[in-house]
Structures are given as C-alpha cells and as structure tokens.
Amino acid sequence: MSQVLHTPPPTPVPPADDPAALAARYGLSVSGARPTLREYVQQLWARRHFITAFATAKLTAQYSQAKLGQVWQVMNPLLNAAVYYFIFGVLLGSKKGVPDYIPFLVTGVFIWTFTQSSIMAGTRAISGNLGLVRALHFPRAALPVSFALQQLQQLLFSMVALVVILLCFGVPVSLSWLLAVPVLVLQFTFNAGVAMVMARMGAKTPDIAQLMPFILRTWMYVSGVMWSLDKVLGKDDLPRWVMVALESNPAAVYIDLMRYALIDSFHAHQLPPHVWAVAIGWAVVAGVGGFIYFWKAEETYGRG
Numbered sequence: 001m002s003q004v005l006h007t008p009p010p011t012p013v014p015p016a017d018d019p020a021a022l023a024a025r026y027g028l029s030v031s032g033a034r035p036t037l038r039e040y041v042q043q044l045w046a047r048r049h050f051i052t053a054f055a056t057a058k059l060t061a062q063y064s065q066a067k068l069g070q071v072w073q074v075m076n077p078l079l080n081a082a083v084y085y086f087i088f089g090v091l092l093g094s095k096k097g098v099p100d101y102i103p104f105l106v107t108g109v110f111i112w113t114f115t116q117s118s119i120m121a122g123t124r125a126i127s128g129n130l131g132l133v134r135a136l137h138f139p140r141a142a143l144p145v146s147f148a149l150q151q152l153q154q155l156l157f158s159m160v161a162l163v164v165i166l167l168c169f170g171v172p173v174s175l176s177w178l179l180a181v182p183v184l185v186l187q188f189t190f191n192a193g194v195a196m197v198m199a200r201m202g203a204k205t206p207d208i209a210q211l212m213p214f215i216l217r218t219w220m221y222v223s224g225v226m227w228s229l230d231k232v233l234g235k236d237d238l239p240r241w242v243m244v245a246l247e248s249n250p251a252a253v254y255i256d257l258m259r260y261a262l263i264d265s266f267h268a269h270q271l272p273p274h275v276w277a278v279a280i281g282w283a284v285v286a287g288v289g290g291f292i293y294f295w296k297a298e299e300t301y302g303r304g
Contacts, residue, residue: 040141044141051142081106081110103263104263106165108225112225118192119191119198119216121147122192125198140302145192145195152191176262178261179261193289198212223252228270229246233272250279256271257271257275
C-alpha cells in the first residue's frame, strides 16, 4: 500500500510595509530633511552666535601666516586703489572733472571689494566646506551668511583707513556720515543674498568658482568704481537701455550712496533717480529671494 505525501500549501507572506509607513509607525524622520521656511529661519537665528564666531575666526585666520597679519585687511584694498589711480586716474585721465578723486576712488574700491569678496566666498561656501557640512547638522545658509559677515567685518577695519584718507584730503566730518550705516546694512543684505545664490550654484557646479573672477571683473568696470557714473550718464549718445542698466546696477548704487554719505563734494544730483528705493529693492529681492532659493536645495548640500 503506497503512502502519498501531501505537501502543505505555502503560507502566504504578508506584503512588506511601505518605508514611509514604517517610519511613521516608529516615529522616524528623514535625516537631513528640509524644514519649513519658518523653521529654517528659527534654526538659523538660534545659531547666530555660531555664525558670528565662525566669521570672526575665519577673518582672524585669513592672514595668520603673514608677517604683517591683520594689516593686510587694510593694505589689500589700498594697494588696489593705488594701482587703479595710476592706470585710470593718471594714464586714462578719469580723475579730470572729479573733485576729491582719491577719496572718490578709495571709497569705490573699498565698497566694491566688500561685494566682490562676499560673492566669491559665497561661491565656495558649500563646496569648500564639505567636511563641515557632512559632519554636523545645521542650517547650511549659516555658511554663506557667515562669509558675508566676515567680509563686512573686514570692511569695517578698512573704513578706519578710509576715514583717515578722507580727513587727510580735507573732507570734513559731517552728519551725512551717519548715512553709511543704512547703506552698509542694505549692501550686506544684498551681498548675503547673492552669496546664497552662488553657494547653491557652486555646490552643484564647483567649476563656476573659476568663472566668477571674470564676471566680477566685468561687473566692476561697469560699476563706476574708477570713473564717474554721473559723467557717463550725462552723454546723449548712449542708448536708453544702457543708461537704465547703469543706473540700476546694484554695485554702483551702493558705491554712489556711500560716496554721497562720506564725500561732501559728491552731491545728490549725481545719484541715480529714486536711489534709496532702488537700493532697498535690490536688498529685498536679493536677500529674500536668495535665501528662499538656497533653502529649497537644503537637502542636497553635501551629498553625492
């Protein structure tokens, strides 16, 4: 009599839970997930002391290997101003018809250097600090903001030399010097916003850092750093769109506002129309827009 062995039917295996459902069941969250915009602002504000300390430490370490140390914070823009004076002021004659040309030039160089250095540092804020980004959890916007703050601190050191130059060339102290404070606040907001835009772009495409010096150099030449923007805009042979572009150039706007604040021979009629509205507009657009643009890619920084 044969014995037939019956194999029991296989027990059905329940389908695996969805990873999102499993995470929700055990109270897990995605590591590095982008917070809401409001939470992101709160996180950034909570780390304001870190941002300030990081900026100060970077500024202190910047010239730590040089024998003259922090003196280079003032010497670098002064040497640039001396070169520009010789080339543009003497050889090309840009100083003709510009009262107080040396204070005019030095002010332009110092204010332009603030914007230029902030943007260049912002371009490498993420790509140049991947170790820090991957090791610690913090709002990544703290890096480009801290680099912009570092450049502001460096500018404040340079402003001491600028004041000495103004006094040596007979520029009197006046209440208009107080206008330098809102100008610097607006320019810092603009610089930080552009630095955040460039930080996101530089994190994805590090090669952009090699292109930026050429873009910034071109921007400098059209910003009236070494020549009077008012004299160029007074020409009737310029196309209308060129005049509008030159008047609306944010770098030129902040430079001219600082010249108006500090140099008594630089008068209000030399400023572009609605200059304060333009300066505030650029600060808001760049600051808010750059912050949101950077925040949207928060999850991607330091990966891959």
